[in-house]
Amino acid sequence: MNFFPCTLVYVDLDARPGPNATNRDPLSYVNQAICLNNSLRQMGMPTLTIMSNAPAEVARRLDSIAPEKRPSLMRLNATIELSKDTPFYAAHFKLDLLDQVAGALPADTMLLLLDTDMVAMRPLEQKLIGRCAEAGLGAFDISDQVFPAYGSEKVVADLEIVAGQRFRNPRWYGGEFLLGTPEALRRLVLRARSTYTRYVGEIDRLGHHGDEAFISATLNALADEGQGIVEVGAYQAVGRHWPGNNYRDLRWFRACSFIHLPGGKALLEKEARSAGFVPQRFWRRVQAAHLRGRARFALKWIARALGVERLVKRFACTVRRLKGQTMR
Structure with missing residues (x-):
């Protein structure tokens, strides 16, 4: 099977920025996509395709790159209507992307949907691609990160509210990686359209917003109906890393195909x-950012500890003073 790497760059100046966005330039995601494409090329993978509702603006940002090094560009036919104050507003349009690509891919090509803020550090293993092709879908299960952080009961409740059904083994899937055959994607999109409608209708009841909520609910529903889903994180196809986070040893991420x-x-x-993507240089920068993050965590911990200590001392002094007044 071949695969078609693709990412979404949705541009809307009136929309609420993403919760993790640090650059207010609406086209900063194009810069991230350039980095992702450079890393794909370095690993011998196909060129990245950017799908955008604003292809002319994206094309201008790509003008300075040599044509043979540029990501490809396609217009996104956006159909979703949603309040622009919704968290992760732009990510919801991945559903339109999936719909559009599922109807255009040849039968021997799988979609590899990636977020822009990723890099390829190693080629995807051919055996894993073959497993995903046989199953139909490969997705990134991050339940072990999401369930403890927000409470498994709350997360599962959100999934089942969105799906309108109870799941046998509910899981939460990250939106940064999806590998699927055209046939499986069409099945996913058909179910996700109705799931999305329910998601919008129940959005005020939900603790989680964004594409992960309704796509995860859809994947769970399909899994309960017998759809095969390969959990690609177990194969280190992808890892989600936050600087300073000790969720996994940093060396584990170095062995991932995508970070x-x-x-x-x-x-x-x-x-x-x-000029080009150099994995060793980039990894050194990731390591440095991680160490800075660990230092920030340590300083915050010390500050909190000292703050509590001061409160305890103040309380003890107050108690002693009150005791002295009582004795007098």
């Missing part, structure tokens, strides 16, 4: 200005 860096957007935009 998602939602807290490292500035790092990716800086890397995009380099």
